[in-house]
Amino acid sequence: MHPPHYPSGQDLERLAERAIVFLNRWTTLVPCFWGPSSEGKTYFVRAMAARLGACFLHVILKNMKPDDVLGAQVLTPSGELRVELSWWVKEAMGAAQGGRKVVVFLDELDKADDDLIAPILTFLRDRTVYGVALEDEEAIREGKEERRIYLVAACNPGAFDEAMRCRLAFIWWPTDAAGYYSVAGSSPLARAAVEKAAPLLAERRRQAERQPPPMPEFTKATVDALRRGEQELLRMARDERCFILSLLMPPSLAEAVEEEMAHRQEQPPLDLLVEQPQELARLLARLELPEFVATAASALGHALKVGKREALPAITAAIYRGALAPVAAGGKDAGARREALERLSAWMAERPDKEPLGELVADALSRLGGEAFFEALARDGLLRLQEDGSLGGELVELLQALQEPVQGALIP
Incomplete structure (x- = not known):
């Protein structure tokens, strides 16, 4: 779902939030914002966490080492091998165990050092750190417990590790004039500035359109998401369902699945x-x-x-x-x-x-x-x-x- 029919402004924010919650509840894929810097990705995720009543943990991966990101295995003086978790993992698990929701924002994922790729891949796939699970995934998959820790990532357009790409569901977040007007609110001065910057914003948008996110592939993770989340998808408004399907599979297949689900709604x-x-x-x-x-x-x-x-x-x-x-x-x-x-x-x-x-x-x-x-x-x-x-x-x-x-x- 890319131009010219891609949602903008508050519609994009509503659909993105719906997709983030759905992907975390029902899939093994991590939602990842794909867009240029300074376009409000962090602001949006922070605001979404507030709406969910969740803690917000901002993890900037650029220049970080594996021990800083996830933690380390430490050998104690007594010879015992102990896992020392990173600060955000401790905070996330502590909040979840206390009954609170948590949004973990893995920012600048594309700038992570090469020695971070393997541990991050394991973490994204299993939601574990050195064998320690963030939550009881089996209970969540069986519907016995609700998801409390929501993962969201962000990256800038460009080359991407292939194995990492397969663990993500990309949400395109281009330059959007409607979003600038939303931030300006009712301020005459701010709105006037946005109007004057219209040519600049239009050029940024064109640049973003030349670097859309990778096309989603049809994988077993796609089938698992449809199986587990079918009833929620059927209850959604059509634009929400179409947006989520566009993150899970190629466009032609997403359209065919949407037709099938629309028929089932009847x-x-x-x-x-x-x-x-x-x-x-x-x-x-x-x-x-x-x-x-x-x-x-x-x-x-x-x-x-x-x-x-x-x-x-x-x-x-x-x-x-x-x-x-x-x-x-x-x-x-x-x-x-x-x-x-x-x-x-x-x-x-x-x-x-x-x-x-x-x-x-x-x-x-x-x-x-x-x-x-x-x-x-x-x-x-x-x-x-x-x-x-x-x-x-x-x-x-x-x-x-x-x-x-x-x-x-x-x-x-």
Whole structure:
């Protein structure tokens, strides 16, 4: 998201703050301001910390040595190897342990000495110093604890260490006339000065546009961020979501993901779909692959998460009804049957991400007993018990066409 549609002034500040909080909560990437000196990066981060009610720790990395930045391992007279943490690490951990939020601003990251790169990379990746964790990352990732220490970095445009670049999400912070007017406030003199400086500011802006931040790459960290932060992204205003997606992946992919999320916002919430499987069936019937599979898996997973195991038979029936929707709409038409087979095959396909869910659902259904499951399918017209005691119905016919054993195939 670069010129001519890049946000400015208070809009940029609002979006940047939203992105910093999101990236720290849900990703392993550290937000990093990319822009020329004296454009208000430090001022903004300090003000953001105040709005969050957080301590502000300013760490200027230029000319610092590893011991100054992170700390050192010290051998005591008794022969014990002890970690002596740097001042800001101690302050950050102390404030967080006392229940306060902390914003750590790693300034002039691009000017860090070469011997700082390795320890900083380890710190950015793991949030640890000599094996000492700033916070309980596992508890934060599982949602048991909230993030208290927020990392923010800043750098000037120019060449950047490749390994370091992959640990950062760059927020472009160019010269912005709107930002100057915001600082000027209602002062006639200050506003007049900004107006007189308009040509100078415009030239600075053009220079900044010639050195935009590196294009974000699509990595496993991107996928992890989408997985962990999906629900928050769905609740955001569209401009906030678009801005954050632009920091996580290339523009064309960010646009495609935004379209997908905008469509999901129009869907009923998972709680409603779990409570009303008929709504789930109607929704799944109109979804295309692979969204059909993703939504079906989400419904099953949500039912397990909220302890609604008794709803699993009806939800499973709704999923198969959604898979067979083309046949219901097109009858015995060959095209409709082929489409239904594709949907059924896609749902039943073995994938690593579905294995844990399949095991949980199978376990839950076994506890409920097979009767509840088959009764739900029969009520929905998907199965019927024939006179000879065998199973029949639309679902059985399609499973046989796929050459799948009926009972084993009914569990996702």
